[in-house]
Structures are given as C-alpha cells and as structure tokens.
Amino acid sequence: MEKTKIKLPTKDDFLRIYKKSPIKGVDLFIYVMLILMAFVFLYPFMHMVINSFKSYNDIINATVKWIPKNFTLRSYEVAIASMRLEHTLPNSLIVTVLATLGHVVSCSYIAYGFARYKFPLSGVFFAIVVLSILMPIQVIIIPMYITYSTFGVLGTYIPLIVPCFFGFGLKGGLFVFLYRQYFLGIPKSLEEAASIDGCGPLKTFFKIALPSAGSTTIVCIVLSLVWHWNDYYEPGLYLKEYDSMLLPQIVASLKTLIESMQSQLLEGAGDSGGADGTLFHSGVVMAGTCFSMIPPMIAYLFLQRKFMEGIERSGLTGM
C-alpha cells in the first residue's frame, strides 16, 4: 500500500538535487538567462539554415518546423547555379579585401596624425571626423552619385574602394576614431626614443606605432571585412550589371535571376522546386544567404579570440 502511494517531491528533495548540481546560485540564474537569450539570438540563423535544406513542400507546410521531412540540397543547387558565382565571388572578394586594406592603411595613418600632433585646426578637423561618423550616407549620397556619374565611374568598383583609402568609405570615420583612441593611450616614450635615434615621423609610424597597434588592427579588419561583405546599399546604387554585382546584391535579385533562366535550370533535374513549377521559393534565398555567409563565418572563427581580446584592449576602454 505504501509503495503505490505517489510520493510528491518535498522541499528537501529539491534541495538535494540543487546541492548535487554543479552550478549554483547566481551562476544557475545566469546560465538560464544566457541560454534563453542565446536562443533568441540564434533562432533566425537556425531558421535560415534549416529552411535552406527544406523542399518547397516542407516550407509551405506549417507542421514541418525543425526537421525537414525531405532533406534536400536542391535549393543550394538552384541558388549556386543562378548566382553567377564565377563573377560575383571574385568581385565580392576583391572589393572587400581592397576596401579593408584601404581602411586599415589610411585610417591608422590619419589617426596617428590626429593623436600625436597638435596643429592649427586639428580640433576642427577631428570634429569633422566625428561628424562623418554621425552623418547618414543618405544625406550626401545624391551629390556623390552625380559626381561619380560625371566622372563615368558608375558600374566600376572605384566608388566602393577609393574612398576607403582616404579615411572615408563605409564607416571610415569610426576606424579613424578607434585608432586615434589607441594611439592616445600608448606612451610616447618609445616613439621619442626612436626619433632621438634619427627615425623620421613616417618611419616611426610604420616601424613602431603601427606594429604595436595589432589588437586594434584586428578589430578594424574584422569589422571592415564583415561590413563590406554584407553591404548592399551603396553597391546597389552603383552596380547595375549582373556580372559586376556583389554577392548580397545577387542574393537580393535571385528571384528575377532564377525566373530568367528557369528553362536552363529545369533541364538538368527532374523535380521542380515549387508547387506550380517555379524554382524560386524562400528556401533558395536562404540557401544563397547561407552560402554567402560562409566566408565571413570562416574569417570570424579564425579571428574570434583575437578580436575579443582586441576589443578589450582597444582604445575604447580609455575613453
């Protein structure tokens, strides 16, 4: 009789379980909160990756949420076949790498001038740097567009790359700011010693100041790479030809691209993606995006630890 009686867990039972668990008190609370928030952060990515492996029928079927009934790579096939990767991938790589290089070289150089020298109007100029961070690109994009079109560089990568070599471009002012904070924070004595030994200002910068800014450089490289890779606002204005487009633009125009080469794509495979014979559905966009996110993911995985260290050590703390 006693054995069949359902034993409700008492307060002591909970206490015993709690005492046995390796995580206690505030830590337990923090883990629960962090896991919940991490879930909210990760959800769209999981949604995207899973949908990219779903067939069209699974996507429109609301009961198929997490595990696709028909695991298929068809979306990837369609996306990769229509994204003109032989053009867009090198295009994106060249623009991103050159623009990032421009940012690192020019912004560190300019910031060194702002951090180490006081000259007439330097305060005003630095105020303009800050203003360039605060200014939405939409305010000045029209005159810039007109200028680029009068110089005949629309459709080339010059409007995307060249401004980066002058401390402007995509959030260039922010990188000048970051480098300046770093250079202000390091002691002057090393550079003074170098100049006593006969090192000119340029040589001091390239041989001593810039190499010591490794952590800030990592931060700038990661942010610049990622922002340039993902950007589609400015490229969308300047590049209109499919062959000169960058990856995010191509993903944005997948629908028209796929519709234009439908017959070509249908030739190879027997099954069609959509219910009404169309190949385009949201899964294809997801697949295209997943594909285009592989390079920044790889870059971030390699640079992640150094990036976090860099943020901690960068001039931000010394504000």
Next chain:
Amino acid sequence: MAKKLDINAAAPKKSFWNLKRKENMNGYLFILPWLIGAAALFIFPIYRSLEMSFSNIINYTDYTIEFAGLEHYKNALTGDTEYLNSLFNNIKNMLQTVPFVNVFSLLIAVMLNRKFKGRTLFRAIFFLPVILGSGFAMSQLMNQGVDQQAMETVKEVLLPRQVAIYLGEELTNAISVFLNLISTILWKCGVPIVIYLAGLQGVPSSLYEAARVDAATEWEMFWLITLPMITPMMLLNMVFTVVDSFTDSQNWLLRLIERTSFSGDFEYEYAAAMAWIFFVWIIALIAVIFLVMRPFINKVKDN
C-alpha cells in the same frame, strides 16, 4: 671635435622651419589623405546637398539649379503625411530602443563578464548578429517576424500555459508585448555588448577588492563601482545605437528618402531636404544625450 662645433654653429641659424612649424608640417603630412578625402567626399557633397535642398533642378544633364528657398522643407514638414508619419515613428522608435538596448546589453555584458564555463562560446554567440545580421536576407527574415517566433518559444518556457491561465489574459498579453519588444531590441545589442564588456574589463579590480574588504554586497558594488565607472561606455553606446539605426533596413524614413531620390521621379531636391531634416533631428538627439550624460561623466573624472 670638429663635428660638435658644426652643430653648435648650425643651432643659432634662424630657419623658416622652426620646431613648431616642423611639428605642424608632420601633422598635416599624416592627415593629408584625410584632407583630400574630406574635401572631395564629405565637404563638397554636403555643400551640394544643402544647395540642392534649397533649390530646384532645372536641367538634369548638367544639374543647373535655381534658388527656391524653403519650399522643399515646407512641403516635407507640412504637406507630406507619409514623411511626417515616418519621421514621428522614427522618433518614437529611437526613444524606445536607445534606453532598452543600453539596459539589456549592460545586463548581458555584466553576466558575460563573470567567470564561468562556456563564457567564450556565449560571447561568440552574442556577437553573431554583428557578423551576419547586417546582410540582406537577415533583414528580410527580421521583417518577416522570425525573431518574434523565437520569442514565442521563450515565452512558453518562461510562462507555461497553466501559469498564463492563472495570471489572466491581460497580464499575459502585456508580458507577450514586452517580450516581442525585447526580441527586436536584443538584435541590436551585438556591438553595445562588446563595448560594455571592454568597459567592464577596464574597471580596476582593486576597487572591488577594497569594497569587499568593507563588506559591500555585489548589488552595492554594481551601483556604486561598476555603473559609475562605465558611464563613458554608456554615452558611446547611446550614440552608437542612434547611428546604428541608419543602417537598419526597418528604418522606413531612409527607405522613403531613397525611393524619392533613386526611383520614380528622381526628386533629388526634395529627397535632400528630407534627409537634412532627419539629420537635424539626429544631431539634436545626440546633443540631448550628451547634455544629459555629461554631469555623470564629469563626476567620475573628479573622483
């Protein structure tokens, strides 16, 4: 010996390049690329854009303009309901998000700053939106409300159905509205979290040790040490949140400006005026943030 004499002989010679001038020259040498860039890519476009916003373009091939006064500004602020609506929505959104983003990213940063297992993994996760979130498809997903779906699941964990029934409909609804708001806010926390983390790392541990000797609780230490020490980060983060909202694809105001300028009628002048009004609002907001934050920041420096 002879060399030493030479140096001494050269010293009194008055050259145009005295030390001060040389220093100035070096400074200009370093910022020369920026000066060129600023003139061509910033000052000139600003001038043209301002000029355009006060005039009408007569000829679209060489962009000859005719002064029109405040016409476009007047049209935007009095006649255009779509613009006014987006502007007010934008103001409302910013006033909502800026404080919330700051509170949440500070909370997460404080949690991530404690020593526990898996801390690196969590940091990587919370920075993920910065790496991937600015892309095209991600903004599409957010527009479709995928982030809201995530919140539904979280709601079920935090608030099981039995509890929800017990609490009553009104309270449950209020909670779900709040949770939906959080989900859009959490997504803007990537960079602010990292900035706060950097700030927290910069607080000298001797302060905490001293407080612990005086038997301060964690709670007291947060309010009396951590918070005052990271007010500069708070200011930076508030400005960043405001600036970050320009690149947000959900910013309808910027979309409207873009639509007016680059599709349809190519109303460059009108779009320029709309953009300038928006910019004035942003600068005003940032100025208010600075004014409000200033006393707190000075206080820390005095101590």
